[in-house]
Amino acid sequence: MRTVGHFIGGKHVKGSSGRFADVYQPMTGDVQAQVALGTKAELRAAVENAKAAQPAWAATNPQRRARVFMKFLELVARDNDEMAELLAREHGKTFPDAKGDILRGVEVVEFALGVPHLMKGEYTEGAGPGIDLYSIRQPLGVVAGITPFNFPAMIPMWQFAPAIACGNAFILKPSERDPGVPMKLAELMLEAGLPPGILNVVNGDKEVVDAILDDQDISAVGFVGSSSIAQYIYERAAATGKRAQCFGGAKNHMIVMPDADMDQAVDALVGAGYGAAGERCMAVSVAVPVGKTTADRLMEKLVPRVENLKIGPSMDPSADFGPLVTKAALERVKNYVEIGVKEGATLAVDGRGFKMQGYENGFYMGGCLFDNVTKDMRIYKEEIFGPVLSVVRAHDFDEALRLPSEHEYGNGVAIFTRDGDSAREFAAKVNVGMVGINVPIPVPVAYFSFGGWKRSGFGDLNQYGTDSVRFYTKTKTVTARWPSGVKEGADFAMPTS
Ligand code: NAD
Numbered sequence: 001m002r003t004v005g006h007f008i009g010g011k012h013v014k015g016s017s018g019r020f021a022d023v024y025q026p027m028t029g030d031v032q033a034q035v036a037l038g039t040k041a042e043l044r045a046a047v048e049n050a051k052a053a054q055p056a057w058a059a060t061n062p063q064r065r066a067r068v069f070m071k072f073l074e075l076v077a078r079d080n081d082e083m084a085e086l087l088a089r090e091h092g093k094t095f096p097d098a099k100g101d102i103l104r105g106v107e108v109v110e111f112a113l114g115v116p117h118l119m120k121g122e123y124t125e126g127a128g129p130g131i132d133l134y135s136i137r138q139p140l141g142v143v144a145g146i147t148p149f150n151f152p153a154m155i156p157m158w159q160f161a162p163a164i165a166c167g168n169a170f171i172l173k174p175s176e177r178d179p180g181v182p183m184k185l186a187e188l189m190l191e192a193g194l195p196p197g198i199l200n201v202v203n204g205d206k207e208v209v210d211a212i213l214d215d216q217d218i219s220a221v222g223f224v225g226s227s228s229i230a231q232y233i234y235e236r237a238a239a240t241g242k243r244a245q246c247f248g249g250a251k252n253h254m255i256v257m258p259d260a261d262m263d264q265a266v267d268a269l270v271g272a273g274y275g276a277a278g279e280r281c282m283a284v285s286v287a288v289p290v291g292k293t294t295a296d297r298l299m300e301k302l303v304p305r306v307e308n309l310k311i312g313p314s315m316d317p318s319a320d321f322g323p324l325v326t327k328a329a330l331e332r333v334k335n336y337v338e339i340g341v342k343e344g345a346t347l348a349v350d351g352r353g354f355k356m357q358g359y360e361n362g363f364y365m366g367g368c369l370f371d372n373v374t375k376d377m378r379i380y381k382e383e384i385f386g387p388v389l390s391v392v393r394a395h396d397f398d399e400a401l402r403l404p405s406e407h408e409y410g411n412g413v414a415i416f417t418r419d420g421d422s423a424r425e426f427a428a429k430v431n432v433g434m435v436g437i438n439v440p441i442p443v444p445v446a447y448f449s450f451g452g453w454k455r456s457g458f459g460d461l462n463q464y465g466t467d468s469v470r471f472y473t474k475t476k477t478v479t480a481r482w483p484s485g486v487k488e489g490a491d492f493a494m495p496t497s
Pocket of ligand 1: 146176204205209224249383452
């Protein structure tokens with residue numbers, strides 16, 4: 001059986017703990033590989049390698065650093081199909097969706113090519129008599145990233161591309177559920193010319209994560225995953241003085257106004273609600289039609305669409321979505337559906353009984369659709385992370401605005417309307433980090449930045465975009481005066497301009 005170890009100092013390392021986690025093939029239910037669960041000592045070895053390699057990398061001029069990423073992009077293009085297939089087989093998402101996972105990461109690598117410009121500092125001539133001031137951005141040193149299972153290509157690239165482009169060395173702790181692609185990305189970075197030790201991968205679970213959090217040589221941690229772990233990482237990282245940005249779970253609402261194009265809204269809801277089996281942090285999990293007529297029209301069109309979703313193995317080109325990532329995830333989602341029924345929501349479409357012919361042990365379920373969901377229900381309050389959409393009927397615009405604004409998560413939200421006024425007011429007032437206007441999954445392009453609010457994001461800087469350059473660098477400000485500008489005598493008062 002295939003085993004996945006670690007990648008430390010540019011070399012594959014088997015792993016010494018004797019502890020392994022199974023990596024499933026969700027479409028068949030088989031165990032396809034085992035991933036080594038790392039130790040504190042293995043993390044330490046990665047840190048030592050990173051520390052040794054980082055100063056020379058930081059001293060490499062930024063244009064040369066960018067060139068490594070240019071080569072990396074060529075290699076990703078060369079191996080794209082192979083990587084997308086590996087991703088689909090480990091995660092369960094469809095092959096085209098796996099390609100999208102890689103591409104949205106690639107876009108951030110493309111952004112990072114601009115690092116010579118992005119790292120430029122500021123300069124003021126004559127800030128005082130004979131005094132010039134300038135600020136420079138310097139890398140932090142060794143930084144780490146802990147990533148979730150649901151985007152095993154995109155999120156590692158969101159983190160390591162800006163971090164490394166800025167001159168840091170990076171330690172990646174990917175999800176133990178689909179470790180194949182992150183490892184492949186590290187191999188390609190080495191092949192592209194990255195010096196050994198600048199990108200290390202240490203696989204594992206809480207033991208490695210805690211070792212990262214407590215390590216005094218790691219200056220910053222980026223985390224993406226569920227909210228309770230995000231908060232834990234944020235607090236423990238801060239306790240050792242690290243910078244941290246930790247992104248968590250979500251409950252993304254899509255408001256459907258009475259004037260919305262209903263066919264477009266329904267297309268958006270099935271794609272954004274059920275794509276990737278709902279295992280996206282930006283998946284729409286709550287639809288909010290405004291007014292009874294809108295709700296009835298929406299349900300009339302939505303029910304047959306959900307009933308006719310095509311579920312299939314990841315490599316089936318006609319599948320709308322594939323299996324869930326593990327049996328435990330499947331059972332958890334089905335349990336939420338049961339909870340919703342008990343709470344009194346109307347289960348308009350029940351996909352729990354779906355069986356995939358020829359793949360009876362795969363982790364499949366059909367789409368589920370709840371109507372008449374209310375604010376107090378657990379299926380509304382908690383993240384389900386599966387192909388389950390809840391319809392919460394709002395009486396008016398104000399109630400529709402309050403729902404996502406008052407929810408504990410604040411990742412993404414969308415409004416479907418033809419009315420510019422309501423869209424503008426909604427975007428201005430809603431208490432959520434990323435807003436779509438007739439766009440159901442408003443993941444910003446790479447030169448903006450990605451980040452949710454409230455329990456969807458801990459920390460003050462977003463992922464990628466110029467925020468990532470700020471996160472992975474520290475600013476040094478130099479105040480300079482040359483001897484000809486120095487007046488005679490000591491100055492005991494606070495200097496003022
Ligand atoms: P997860 O929280 O279970 O795992 C994320 C990472 O944390 C993994 O690397 C895992 O090994 C590690 N981890 C798990 N338990 C830990 C513990 N007790 N202590 C220390 N480390 C631990 O999340 P997941 O199931 O892999 O991913 C799905 C979640 O990620 C969803 O909640 C989803 O909304 C969220 N997500 C958020 C974003 C975002 O940008 N906000 C993006 C993608 C996914």
